[in-house]
Amino acid sequence: xxxxxxxxxxxxxxxxxxxxxxxxxxxxxxxxxxxxxxxxxxxxxxxxxxxxxxxxxxxxxxxxxxxxxxxxxxxxxxxxxxxxxxxxxxxxxxxxxxxxxxxxxxxxxxxxxxxxxxxxxxxxxxxxxxxxxxxxxxxxxxxxxxxxxxxxxxxxxxxxxxxxxxxxxxxxxxxxxxxxxx
Numbered sequence: 391x392x393x394x395x396x397x398x399x400x401x402x403x404x405x406x407x408x409x410x411x412x413x414x415x416x417x418x419x420x421x422x423x424x425x426x427x428x429x430x431x432x433x434x435x436x437x438x439x440x441x442x443x444x445x446x447x448x449x450x451x452x453x454x455x456x457x458x459x460x461x462x463x464x465x466x467x468x469x470x471x472x473x474x475x476x477x478x479x480x481x482x483x484x485x486x487x488x489x490x491x492x493x494x495x496x497x498x499x500x501x502x503x504x505x506x507x508x509x510x511x512x513x514x515x516x517x518x519x520x521x522x523x524x525x526x527x528x529x530x531x532x533x534x535x536x537x538x539x540x541x542x543x544x545x546x547x548x549x550x551x552x553x554x555x556x557x558x559x560x561x562x563x564x565x566x567x568x569x570x571x572x
Contacts, residue, residue, distance in 0.1 A: 391517060394504050395524040396569045397461060397497035400468060402528020403566060404442065404494040408435050408487070410536025411562050414555035419480070430480065437484050441491020442498070449499035457504045460496060465570040467493035472566040490566065535562050 412431050421427035445464075452460050467489050474486025502521045509517035535558065 391505050391508065391520060393572070394461065394501050395520055396572060397464065397501040398521045398524040399528035399531075400566055400569055401442075401494040401498045401501075402525035402530075403532055403569075404438055404490055404528075406529040406532035406536075407562055407566075408438065410532045411559050414552075414559055418552050418556055418559070434484065434487055438487045438491035438494070441488040441493075442495035445492035445495025445497075446499055447495075448492075449496045452496070453500070453503065457500050457507070460500045461504065464493040464496040464500065467496075468566050468570040472563055472570070475563040476560060531565070532562055535565075 408431075412434070416427045416431070421430055449460070452463075471486045471489030471491075471493060474482045474489065477483065477486070502518065505517050505521060506514065
């Protein structure tokens, strides 16, 4: 159940990760705060949500192939999607966020169902709560990482801060890959 809960952590993580990465991502890519920055921010967040909706809708019919296979396939989507978010190209980033969203939408259905099926009757209630706890934990982690992002105050240190911010963004988007491999 602990390993399967990583899927619900992924779902929560997908909610919080872009919120933490947006400002440094905007600065690194030189987006204007008023025009393309706002539309790119909305697009990057909403494309993951759209992917999650599609993943959740597809989850029902796919469960016929077996929950474990569905979870493995979702992890492959996470690896590919999160990997694409590391490519320095906004279109690749969007495709990656979408694929990551599809996986997370699937996880939101597969993981609670799997936990319910394997839990002994006497612990079904607490085991069901495990999914919600993991989603909340998944939201908390990227926000905690986001505390480390610094916005450069001194223009001479902007390059140093951009390098640090890029490192933080890479770590932020590599964590889902690590969870998927585990």
